[in-house]
Amino acid sequence: MPGQKLPDGKPIRVALLGCGTVGAEVVRLLTDQAADLTARVGAPVELAGIAVRKPNKHREVPAELLTTDAAGLVASDVDVVVEVIGGIEPARTLLLDALRAGKSVVTANKALLAEHSGALFEAADASGADLYFEAAVAGAIPLLRPLRESLAGxxxxxxxxxxxxxxxYILSGMDATGAGYGEALEEASRLGYAEADPTADVDGFDAASKAAILASLAFHTRVTAADVHREGIAAVTAADVAAAKGLGRTVKLLAICERVTSASGEESVSARVHPAMIPRSHPLAGVGGAFNAVFVEADAAGEMMFYGKGAGGAPTASAVLGDLVAVARNRVVAGRGPRESAYAALPVRPMGQTPTRYHISLDVADKPGVLAQVAAVFADHGVSIAAVRQEVRVADASLVVVTHAATDAALRSTVDKIAGLPVVREVVSVMRVEGEES
Known part of the structure; x- marks a missing residue:
């Protein structure tokens, strides 16, 4: 139990919930690195059982370890519960039961943490158990622990x-080849980078869950996935990517979490996920393929970037094992890991009030006064124009406007008004601009 030093020689007993791609790698690492893990933890780490739905599909695992009774395994004589099944239920109930019983939990479940981290932390605090979740965001990249511990001061x-x-991977392919979204998605699916149903990824749900976790840790405030403004990449076109290239930028799906201070000095949290153009000189612009990277800015530490493999069985299992070593050490010496830090309790700023910048591409009539009419709409809405580019074609013209920072609501209202101008044939695309001085 937490608070009591483990007797010398007593193993740390681990229950594993799930044995899919990540779970199988966890089993392999526990087996292959058993001696090293014992030395690092100060006690043997013993796999007590693995809860799965279909035991006959896991012939690579000793049959005596497999069970379909996840609740029974959690309730048995184990010290740590490792959860890699994903989803909300039954994971939520199983982990709450484990924590309430004083058993430490290691989870890779981003969706659960983005929705119910408060309940999980409260259960952990009440019993003195540990709750670790490095693998929930950015796979093998050590990111959450630096936010939670290294940058705590x-x-x-x-x-x-x-x-x-x-x-x-999809946006990198569009940038490199000029392909459209559908073609790039098909290629990602063929190569195994996209799921058969890619909705959670391409519509931004996965990134929004991760943004909620990042914002919660960074700003000491409970942020849920519902608080995160979310847009996916399905509307990004080859023309958008080409336009970004022409301006020395590239398009990325970004998770952005900010501490925002109003003119009156009131602080709030902004959390959003959407595609954006960033300059090719920005550290995130060079992150290609299926890699992940997170750029962190802090008052004293300055700017930092964390980069690496953000998914996959082995990378994610590496993060899970790192957490397992930490909670197991705490068991051995009767220590405790970091608790939830939500003391700031900052309000979450709605997207409409969040400062941002727009890149707007318009098809307009080729006639005098068009630019003046468009500029007048920006002025009426209090939005300042940073740059304008106009290209004349045979029967019409293309007008590209990049704004200075304004509230998203003001920018959206401006675009809606412009779309109604008689001289504007079509608002071809609207994309936010990040990573530049406004």
Missing amino acids: DRITRVMGIVNGTTN
Whole structure:
């Protein structure tokens, strides 16, 4: 139990919930590195059982370890519960039962943490158990523990990153080849970078869950996935990517979490996921393929970037094992890991009130006064124009406008008004711009 030193020689007994791609790698690492793990932890780490739905599908695992009774395994004489099944239920109930019983938990479940971290932390605090979840965001990249521990004495102002490998692979392919979204998605699916149903990735749900976790840790505030503004990449076109290239930028799906201070000095948290153009000189611009990277800004530490493999069985299992070693050490010496830090309890700023910048591409009539009419709409809505580019074609013209920072609501209202101008034939695309001075 937490608070009591483990008797010398007594093994740390581990229950594993799930044995899919990540779970199988966890089993392999526990077996292959058994001697090293014993030395690192100070006691043997023993796999007590593995809960699965269909035992006959896991012939690589000793049959005596497999069970379909996950609740019974959690209730048995184990010290740590490792959960890699995903989803909300039954994971939520199983982990709450484990924590309430004083058993430490290691989870890779981003969706559960983004929805119910408060309940999990409260259960952990009540019993004195540990709750670790490094693998829930950015796979093998050591990111959450630096936010949670290494930077605990600093004031983090911004976390911006690429936290979904599937969408990054698709957008990187569009940038490199000029392909459209559908073609790039098909290629990602063929190569195994996209799931058969890619909705959670391409519509931004996966990244939004991760953004909620990052914002919660960075700003000491409970943020759920419902608080995160979410847009996916399905509307990104080859023309958008080409336009970004022409301006020395590239398009990425970004998770952006910021501490925002109003003119009156009131602080709030902004959390959002959407595609954006970033300059090719930005550290995130060079992150290609299925890799992840997160850029962190803090008052004292300055700017940092964490980069690596953000998904996959082995990388994710590596993060799980790192957490397992930490909670097992705490069991051996009767220590405790970091608790939830939500003391700031900052309000979450709605997307409409969040400062951002727009890149707007318009098809307009080729006639005098068009630019003046468009500029007048921006002025009426209090939005300042940073740059304008106009190209004349045979029967019409293309007008590209990049704005200075304004609230998202003001920018959206501006675009809606422009779309109604008689001289504007079509608002071809609207994309946010990040990573530049406004």
